[in-house]
Amino acid sequence: MSGLAGVIAGESSICTCGTGQGLNYRGYDIADLALKADFEEVAYLLLVGELPNEAQLKDFRRKIIAGRELPISVKNVLKSIPASSHPMDVMKTATSALGCVEPEAEDFSDQMAKIIRLLGAFPSFLVYWHHWHKNGKEICLKSEETTIAGFILERLKEKKPFDVEVKAMNAMLTLYAEHEFNASTFANRITASTLSDIYSCMTTGIGTLKGHLHGGANEVAIKFVLQFDNVEHALKSVDELFAKKEKIMGFGHRVYRNLDPRSPVGFELANELKELETSDKKLFDIAKAIRDKVKADKGLPDNIDFFGGLIYHYMEIERLYYTPLFIMSRAAGWAAHAFEQRANNRIIRPSSTYTGPDPKPFVPLKDRK
Ligand SMILES: CC(=O)SCCNC(=O)CCNC(=O)[C@H](O)C(C)(C)COP(=O)(O)OP(=O)(O)OC[C@H]1O[C@@H](n2cnc3c(N)ncnc32)[C@H](O)[C@@H]1OP(=O)(O)O
Ligand SMILES: O=C([O-])CC(=O)C(=O)O
Numbered sequence: 001m002s003g004l005a006g007v008i009a010g011e012s013s014i015c016t017c018g019t020g021q022g023l024n025y026r027g028y029d030i031a032d033l034a035l036k037a038d039f040e041e042v043a044y045l046l047l048v049g050e051l052p053n054e055a056q057l058k059d060f061r062r063k064i065i066a067g068r069e070l071p072i073s074v075k076n077v078l079k080s081i082p083a084s085s086h087p088m089d090v091m092k093t094a095t096s097a098l099g100c101v102e103p104e105a106e107d108f109s110d111q112m113a114k115i116i117r118l119l120g121a122f123p124s125f126l127v128y129w130h131h132w133h134k135n136g137k138e139i140c141l142k143s144e145e146t147t148i149a150g151f152i153l154e155r156l157k158e159k160k161p162f163d164v165e166v167k168a169m170n171a172m173l174t175l176y177a178e179h180e181f182n183a184s185t186f187a188n189r190i191t192a193s194t195l196s197d198i199y200s201c202m203t204t205g206i207g208t209l210k211g212h213l214h215g216g217a218n219e220v221a222i223k224f225v226l227q228f229d230n231v232e233h234a235l236k237s238v239d240e241l242f243a244k245k246e247k248i249m250g251f252g253h254r255v256y257r258n259l260d261p262r263s264p265v266g267f268e269l270a271n272e273l274k275e276l277e278t279s280d281k282k283l284f285d286i287a288k289a290i291r292d293k294v295k296a297d298k299g300l301p302d303n304i305d306f307f308g309g310l311i312y313h314y315m316e317i318e319r320l321y322y323t324p325l326f327i328m329s330r331a332a333g334w335a336a337h338a339f340e341q342r343a344n345n346r347i348i349r350p351s352s353t354y355t356g357p358d359p360k361p362f363v364p365l366k367d368r369k
Contacts, residue, residue, distance in 0.1 A: 005254065009181055010189070010348070014046060014336050017180035018255035023262065025178050026050070034265050039148055039173035040064065043119060043332035046178055047112065047339070060116070061146060067120020068141045068151065071101045075128060075138075083133035087126060087324045088210040092203050094125035099199025108342060114198050115335040122328040123148060126321060127155035148328065149173055156317060162276065165315050168269040169325075172311060175262040175304055176326050178333030180255075184208035184215065185330070185337050192338035193348040205334040206327055212249060215305075215326045219319050221250030222309030224290075230282070231289040238293050250306030251294050259301050266307035273314035283310060 001007050016024045023030040026045050033042050037051070044052040044060050052060060070078075077097040081090050098121060104114050124141050131139040145151040149169035153161035161169075179185065188205040209215035228234040241248055253260055274284040287310050291302045312322045341348075 003254075009186065009350075012180060012337065012340060014333070014340065015178045015180050023179075030175065030261055031265050034171040034174040034262075037174070039170050039177070039329065042174045042177055046332045046336040047115065063113075063116045064120040064148065065146065067117040068124045068143070070121060070124050070128060070141065071098070073101055074098050074125075078125065078129045079132050081129060086210070087129075087320050088206060088216075088327075090129050091122065091125055091324050091327050092206040094121075094129070095199055095202050095206065099197065099203075104197040104199065108198075111198055111335075111339060111342070115331065118198075118202065118331060118335075119148065119328070122324075122331060123152045123155065126324050127152070130156065130318075130321075152325065152328065153315065156321070157315075161315075164272055164276065168273055168311055169315065171265060171269055172308060172325070173329040175265060176308075176329040178330070178336065182214065183211075185334055188334040189337050189341045190348045192341040193345055195342075195345070198335065198338060201334060201338045202331060205330065209326060209330065210323060215323045215330070217249040217303070218305035218309040218312070218322045218326070221248075221306050222313050222319060222322070224248060224250075225283060225287050225310065226313070228286050231286055234286045234290050235293055238290055238297075242297065248290070248294060250309065251298075251300045251302055253301065253303045256301060256303070257299075260303045262304040263302050263307060266304055266311060270307045270310045270314065273311060276314060278316060279314045283313070 014026060016022065025033060025042065026049060028045065028051070033045075038057075040061050041051055041057060044057065074094060074097045078090070078094055081093055095118070098118070102114070102117065104110060128139055128141065131137050139155065141155075143151050143154060145154050147166070147170065150161065150166050153165055153169055181189075184205040187208040188201045191201045191204040212220050225234070228237065238248065270284060270287070273279060274281050287307065291306065294300050294302070309319075309322060312325065313319070317325070
């Protein structure tokens, strides 16, 4: 089966995706979670299985905030990674470095503590590296911001973010947090199934998320939209790409053939953000026209990465940071899957159909032409 399309590769109780019940995390609808809960509540839900009460959330938040500080050795690694590196490689390397300094217990008894630590540390990896290389300064990782969304925005923008930006960042973190057996989650589950450590699960996920057919699509999608001055120009370009049979990033989905349930939420967030003084409203119209044309001509729905890219652009976040932001969210889903895999483990090791040559006699080196 090409690309394992349609293959049921295991069981999971974390999220419904393509089952006809909408997109739910542990039974809760994605739109409710994105617009009515903080990402921290959602991360707790994914990791623990239930929404937290106030005391549980307070404790969870406190631990995540404590996880923002980085060991000096990890800071030194971040300083030594070139400014020209892809930020996804920065995230992967810093995750590995933290795993060397603070390894997970061999019996995984501290798995929850380790992922909470990482939820705090992921934003710090990016902002610390960013400020060291782009501004030549060592940034302080302490902040009054109590949410991951607020912390990311405050540290990247170096000013207090607008409420509408924090709302949108928080919602994006939730929308991106979990999605069943997508490529990066499945890869992370395979790593977990070998009884490897949680940092290895995360770096597996990061490496798989980076590609443009998966998490890396958002940074390419916005690049496409940004080329155009007007709707006519954009629509003509879509026709040209279709004629060349090229793909447009941010469209299509393995599971959703008609609608990605996250997209309407993303569309509304972009609609709100376009009203910021700094936002170029024309881009919204261009993106909307592209979305409508691709759907009308090819029947392909936009996925979360299409308006996701525009949302981050309106927040004035550097384009290559969009997929690292995805890590900060999806890590909760990856870890929930790693824990689920560990709780009922058998190594994931499928088979392939052999298509190579028939058996033939070995030829010693001296006799080979
Ligand atoms: C958070 C996420 O990871 S969401 C996904 C982000 N990725 C992207 O946006 C990348 C662009 N999209 C794609 O490459 C694909 O749609 C994927 C990878 C998401 C899904 O891949 P598959 O399930 O294998 O779909 P597949 O590639 O077979 O597409 C089916 C048909 O639609 C076409 N198609 C799919 N996506 C696109 C696209 N973005 N642009 C143009 N045509 C497309 C394919 O060419 C194929 O056409 P054909 O039947 O004439 O050959
Ligand atoms: O499910 C997929 O294949 C890709 C996706 O949308 C995600 O990982 O969020």
